[in-house]
Amino acid sequence: MRRLLPGPVADVDPMELYPALARPKPAGRPWLMVNMIASADGAVAVEGTSGALGNPADEAVFSAVRASADWIVAAAGTVRAERYGLPRPAAASRRARLAAGRTERPRLAVVSASLDLDLGLPLFSDRRPGDTPPVVLTGSAAATEAVKRLEPFSEVVRLRSPRPQPAEILAELDHRGAGVVLSEGGPSFNGQLADAGVIDELCLSVAALLVGGASSRIVHGSVRSVPSRMRIDHLLEASDTLFIRYVAAPTG
Ligand SMILES: NC(=O)c1ccc[n+]([C@@H]2O[C@H](COP(=O)([O-])OP(=O)(O)OC[C@H]3O[C@@H](n4cnc5c(N)ncnc54)[C@H](OP(=O)(O)O)[C@@H]3O)[C@@H](O)[C@H]2O)c1
Numbered sequence: 001m002r003r004l005l006p007g008p009v010a011d012v013d014p015m016e017l018y019p020a021l022a023r024p025k026p027a028g029r030p031w032l033m034v035n036m037i038a039s040a041d042g043a044v045a046v047e048g049t050s051g052a053l054g055n056p057a058d059e060a061v062f063s064a065v066r067a068s069a070d071w072i073v074a075a076a077g078t079v080r081a082e083r084y085g086l087p088r089p090a091a092a093s094r095r096a097r098l099a100a101g102r103t104e105r106p107r108l109a110v111v112s113a114s115l116d117l118d119l120g121l122p123l124f125s126d127r128r129p130g131d132t133p134p135v136v137l138t139g140s141a142a143a144t145e146a147v148k149r150l151e152p153f154s155e156v157v158r159l160r161s162p163r164p165q166p167a168e169i170l171a172e173l174d175h176r177g178a179g180v181v182l183s184e185g186g187p188s189f190n191g192q193l194a195d196a197g198v199i200d201e202l203c204l205s206v207a208a209l210l211v212g213g214a215s216s217r218i219v220h221g222s223v224r225s226v227p228s229r230m231r232i233d234h235l236l237e238a239s240d241t242l243f244i245r246y247v248a249a250p251t252g
Pocket residue numbers: 035036037038043044045048049050053074075076077078079081082111112113114115116138139163164165166184185186187188189190192216220
């Protein structure tokens with residue numbers, strides 16, 4: 001993998017690069033990264049999942065980005081579509097995490113209002129030694145029976161609002177010691193994060209594919225009228241895929 005900006009540098013290992021980057025904790029909440037892959041024409045899914053957009057280079061960056069976070073948060077639509085399991089980093093990721101002062105594995109939090117989550121999803125049904133159950137973050141309006149159904153397989157946390165707000169989600173993870181949280185989406189959840197103005201870092205992979213269709217963009221449903229400005233921190237390339245790390249630009 002080569003680094004085009006700043007650079008050029010002929011050969012970089014994302015696992016050496018991403019986890020070691022500085023991510024200072026903003027006041028009262030963790031640093032928030034968002035990681036997404038899109039096609040050259042902006043699609044985030046092909047036939048309902050992101051799998052066809054990726055390649056081994058993207059998998060290497062995906063692992064390195066995950067190795068940079070204490071907690072991974074994913075919204076229920078993504079968890080259902082992508083059939084999420086618990087994070088089980090490979091040895092190189094675990095080493096990079098420990099070198100950066102993190103625990104060996106990130107924790108997983110799922111955001112759902114309905115709690116309509118299939119117990120056959122790997123994150124509930126595939127439990128192995130060393131795994132820690134997922135945390136399901138829901139709202140005060142969640143039905144008690146729905147909470148009870150998930151409790152044998154996860155820790156269900158009811159947040160104050162009927163539908164949890166980004167600030168409450170980040171406050172809960174802050175309370176649990178998260179310095180860096182990684183959102184893996186999906187687009188409608190990212191839209192709420194963008195509206196709340198809490199995205200500190202966007203890791204965007206751009207695949208050399210034209211998909212067409214009606215797929216959503218990486219941030220969807222935002223009601224903000226003023227775009228959030230970001231700057232490019234680095235740009236990598238491998239297998240015709242671009243890996244752009246944006247960080248929020250100071251306002252004003
Ligand atoms: N290309 C990529 O990198 C990438 C990454 C992620 C996802 N994707 C794709 O994006 C699609 C899914 O994205 P999406 O935008 O449709 O859905 P999404 O944002 O993943 O999930 C939406 C769902 O999450 C829950 N949710 C969201 N915000 C919430 C809140 N504030 N409080 C409580 N629950 C909340 C709700 O679940 P309940 O209905 O359970 O209440 C809601 O229906 C899939 O096709 C997936 O493959 C692509």
